[in-house]
Amino acid sequence: MEEKNDTGPHHFSMPAWISCAPFEQLLVMEIVRAQSGEAVLKMPFLKQFAQGAGLMHGGALVSLADTAVVMAIKSVLDPETHFGTISMESRYHHPVKKGILTARAVVTERQGRTLKGACDVIDEAGRTVMTFTSVFKVARDAAIRGISFQKTDAEAK
Structure with a gap:
């Protein structure tokens, strides 16, 4: 019997509306x-997330920031609301060589x-290693609860 690569579509159930999907679990x-x-x-920052020079891969940083914004958005949407990223921009300020990163996201x-x-995205030394902005589109007829918008530290400067 020939082995088949399962390239999708994939169906899975997440434990809660605000929880990590398989890709986020992988990271x-x-x-x-x-x-x-x-x-x-x-x-x-695990070894598997390093690029060739031993620094954290930029794509891993973007994935963290994008997911953080997604979770902030999910916190103001009704469960099961469909939405997706339509644009994003990242700016790298310092290389990441080690440690645990913290992503602080807000709906702006x-x-x-x-x-x-x-x-x-902040490293263990308290340095902002990356700033990230993104735009999302919510599916038609989706409810968005009242929220107050805040600026990130980078935007306040």
């Missing part, structure tokens, strides 16, 4: 808090079905 992300349009996540703006978010 060992932990949701510390997600409520009222804010989220804090943590992720260790809402215009109709469009939500904007921002995230600062």
Whole structure:
């Protein structure tokens, strides 16, 4: 019998609306808090996340920041609401060589079905190693609870 690679579509059930999906579990992300349009996540720098020079791969950092903004957005949407990233921008400030990273995300703006978010990724020394902004589109007829928008440390400067 020939072995088949299962390339999807994949169906799985998550334990809760605000919880890590399989990709986030692969990156060992932990949701510390997600409520009222804010989220804090943590992720260790494991060897598997290194690029060729031994620094943390930029894609792993973006995944952490994007997921943090997603969790902040989920905290203001009804469970099972469909939404997706339509754009993102990341700016790298310092290389990551070790440790556990903290991502602090906030929902910054809402215009109709469009939500904007921002995230600062901080290393164990307290340095902001990356700033990240993104835009999401919510499916039609989805409820968005009242939220107050905040600026990240980088935006306040």
